[in-house]
Structures are given as C-alpha cells and as structure tokens.
Amino acid sequence: MAEKSYYEPMANGVERLPTELQMFLASPLVMRAAHWHAQVEVNYIVRGWAHYKMSGHDVRFDAGDLALFWGGLPHWLDDASDDLIYGGGHLPLVHFFRLRLPQNVQSRLMQGATLVTKATDASDPLNFERWNEYARSGDTMKASMAVEELLLRIERVRFNPYDLLPGPAAVVSAVDGLDLHSSPIVVRICDFIADNFREEIDSSDIAQAADIHPKYAMNVFKKSTGMTLNDYVNLMRLSYAQALLMQDDANVLQVAMDSGFGSLSAFNKSFRKIAGMSPSDFRRDVRCRPSAAPIVRTNATAPMN
Structure with missing residues (x-):
C-alpha cells in the first residue's frame, strides 16, 4: 500500500498572501502541523468529512456542511476521509469586514469561533466549482463576480440554523503540536x-x-x-x-x-x-x-x- 502523503506547512506555519483571494476545490492532504493565515477561511464539504484542530476546540465537518472560521489563529486539518473533496476559499479581511452578518457572529469569529451550518442544497457544490473556476480564470470581471457571489452566499447563513463553536464559556487552549507556551x-x-x-x-x-x-x-x-x-x-x-x-x-x-x-x-x-x-x-x-x-x-x- 502506498505511503500516505501529507501537507507540510511552512516552517513558521503562516501563509504569506494576506490580501489575495484564494479559492480552491480539491481533495486536500492531511497536515503534519497547524498553520495560520490572515484571512477568513470558507469550507464547503462536497464529499466525505474533515476534522480540524482549532485554537481551543476540535470540529468535524461532514458532507454538505458549510463552515467559516478566522484563519488568523492556528488550525490544523489533522484527519479526513479518503474521499474528501472540499471547496472554499481564503477571504482577505477586506471582504470579511464587508459581510452583513449578525454582529455577534462577526465578533465571535474574530475571537476564534467556528460557524457551521448544515442548511445547504444542491446548488452549493455547483456554485463553489464555478467560483473556483472564475477566481482562477485570470479574468478580473469573473474574479470579482466570484467574490460577490461567495459573500452573498455567506450572508444567507443568517436566514437558516447555524452553530457557533465552541460555546462562549469555552477556555482557549493550545493546539496539539504547537508550542504549549x-x-x-x-x-x-x-x-x-x-x-x-x-x-x-x-x-x-x-x-x-x-x-x-x-x-x-x-x-x-x-x-x-x-x-x-x-x-x-x-x-x-x-x-x-x-x-x-x-x-x-x-x-x-x-x-x-x-x-x-x-x-x-x-x-x-x-x-x-x-x-x-x-x-x-x-x-x-x-x-x-x-x-x-x-x-x-x-x-x-x-x-x-
């Protein structure tokens, strides 16, 4: 059986394109360590499941889940199903500050919470595929449309049930594998x-x-x-x-x-x-x-x- 491949974050764990939108639709590699990027991360699970160690809590996203979290705190995709496919992007902060979200949601995300909703439908995988294609097309107009449509999709979360994890009383602790101090x-x-x-x-x-x-x-x-x-x-x-x-x-x-x-x-x-x-x-x-x-x-x- 072939040896399993892993994603190796940069030595200090940080991604260095804080002002650039990055979209993806892929089968990701499990990470060997946590990483960090100064953008808000959007995940939509097309197939399979993904498990993250966040800064202070663990969370599993299953097929059909849409999740949003602040990438400026350490997070680690430490386990996933073999058939995992997810779409999403790294949103520069300028777009995060434009989002029309309930005030407590925006503040909680910046403080390390993870938003998860299961209120998705058959249009979501098609949309994430298109947004990824548009963002990577080299066409400025298409890239702009990808951003605008993604923001509107995120804003629609407020009209359906969602969870903010962990609860307000959760105590933030170190992520395994990071310096404990x-x-x-x-x-x-x-x-x-x-x-x-x-x-x-x-x-x-x-x-x-x-x-x-x-x-x-x-x-x-x-x-x-x-x-x-x-x-x-x-x-x-x-x-x-x-x-x-x-x-x-x-x-x-x-x-x-x-x-x-x-x-x-x-x-x-x-x-x-x-x-x-x-x-x-x-x-x-x-x-x-x-x-x-x-x-x-x-x-x-x-x-x-």
Missing part, C-alpha cells in the same frame, strides 16, 4: 488586536493585555505567525479601511481616523505599501458593490445561536 499567548494577542486595532495601540499595550514582556510578545508573535505585531495591526486597519472606502459616502480622512491611523499621511503611506495604490485611487477603482455592508465592532458578545 506560545500558542495561548498568540491567541490572547490576536483577541486583543481584533478588539482594539482601531484605537491607538502599540506593542506595550498588546503585551500588557497578554500579560507578558513587550519584547517577548514581539518575538513569540513573529515566530508563530511570520508577521510583526506592527504589520499585523496595519493589515487589520488597512482591511477595515478598504471596506469603509467601498461605501458611497466614504471620506478618506474620516476613514483614516476610523480605521485607527493617527494621521492622513500615515494612512496614505501604509495603504500604498499594502494595496499598491492611494486610498483615493482604491475608492475610485475598486469599489464594486452597489451597497456596502455595514461595519461592526469586533468586541461585542452575544449568546450562541
């Missing part, structure tokens, strides 16, 4: 940044929230995620700003302030570095939805659905 620290850091990135925060504030020394916080986070604390905070802010800029009444200066930048010059500099264009050019060229999703804070809590 650093993983809970990274979780605390990500939680604090998700709740406070629009405020004036620095490494000292983040370290204090995680109850560790600032230098240790920076080293642990960089080792675990491949990103510096400053780069991660800026990515959150820029993604949030991009979502705001897609609104019809967006004012660049107000967006800069609302996204956590202390000045317009700092906003323009960071925006050009990540997006490759000015905020004004982005607002003119990339705004693509007739009506933008409302922006919600990520620190609200509510009972699980």
Whole structure:
C-alpha cells in the first residue's frame, strides 16, 4: 500500500498572501502541523468529512456542511476521509469586514469561533466549482463576480440554523503540536488586536493585555505567525479601511481616523505599501458593490445561536 502523503506547512506555519483571494476545490492532504493565515477561511464539504484542530476546540465537518472560521489563529486539518473533496476559499479581511452578518457572529469569529451550518442544497457544490473556476480564470470581471457571489452566499447563513463553536464559556487552549507556551499567548494577542486595532495601540499595550514582556510578545508573535505585531495591526486597519472606502459616502480622512491611523499621511503611506495604490485611487477603482455592508465592532458578545 502506498505511503500516505501529507501537507507540510511552512516552517513558521503562516501563509504569506494576506490580501489575495484564494479559492480552491480539491481533495486536500492531511497536515503534519497547524498553520495560520490572515484571512477568513470558507469550507464547503462536497464529499466525505474533515476534522480540524482549532485554537481551543476540535470540529468535524461532514458532507454538505458549510463552515467559516478566522484563519488568523492556528488550525490544523489533522484527519479526513479518503474521499474528501472540499471547496472554499481564503477571504482577505477586506471582504470579511464587508459581510452583513449578525454582529455577534462577526465578533465571535474574530475571537476564534467556528460557524457551521448544515442548511445547504444542491446548488452549493455547483456554485463553489464555478467560483473556483472564475477566481482562477485570470479574468478580473469573473474574479470579482466570484467574490460577490461567495459573500452573498455567506450572508444567507443568517436566514437558516447555524452553530457557533465552541460555546462562549469555552477556555482557549493550545493546539496539539504547537508550542504549549506560545500558542495561548498568540491567541490572547490576536483577541486583543481584533478588539482594539482601531484605537491607538502599540506593542506595550498588546503585551500588557497578554500579560507578558513587550519584547517577548514581539518575538513569540513573529515566530508563530511570520508577521510583526506592527504589520499585523496595519493589515487589520488597512482591511477595515478598504471596506469603509467601498461605501458611497466614504471620506478618506474620516476613514483614516476610523480605521485607527493617527494621521492622513500615515494612512496614505501604509495603504500604498499594502494595496499598491492611494486610498483615493482604491475608492475610485475598486469599489464594486452597489451597497456596502455595514461595519461592526469586533468586541461585542452575544449568546450562541
């Protein structure tokens, strides 16, 4: 019998394309270790089943399940059926902030919860196949349609039964195979940044929230995620700003302030570095939805659905 193949995450576990949409329809390899990417992950199980170790809980997705979780915390596809086929994508944060989801869902996802719904139908496998094809076509219009249709599909989750796992009282613990000391620290850091990135925060504030020394916080986070604390905070802010800029009444200066930048010059500099264009050019060229999703804070809590 042939030896089983495994997916080997990068040495530090992080995927390095945080601002790019990645769609897939595949039979994935079981992973040897957890990985991390600064995007929201969407999974639709076409056939078979998949088991993940998340940061703080285990979850199994079965055929017909649609799941959504924040990839910015360690997760590990550690087991799967031999016939597993799943579709989905890695959604850049700009699209996550555009989603019209109940406020508690958006906040819980950023804090490490997994959304799972079994309310799917025969159109879903066909749609995920088309979205994957469009996203990989090289056609800008098709890629844009893939994003828009996927977002609408996710937003429809609110009209049917779904679960948010684990429950609100669950205690976050390390994922097996990760450093037993650093993983809970990274979780605390990500939680604090998700709740406070629009405020004036620095490494000292983040370290204090995680109850560790600032230098240790920076080293642990960089080792675990491949990103510096400053780069991660800026990515959150820029993604949030991009979502705001897609609104019809967006004012660049107000967006800069609302996204956590202390000045317009700092906003323009960071925006050009990540997006490759000015905020004004982005607002003119990339705004693509007739009506933008409302922006919600990520620190609200509510009972699980």
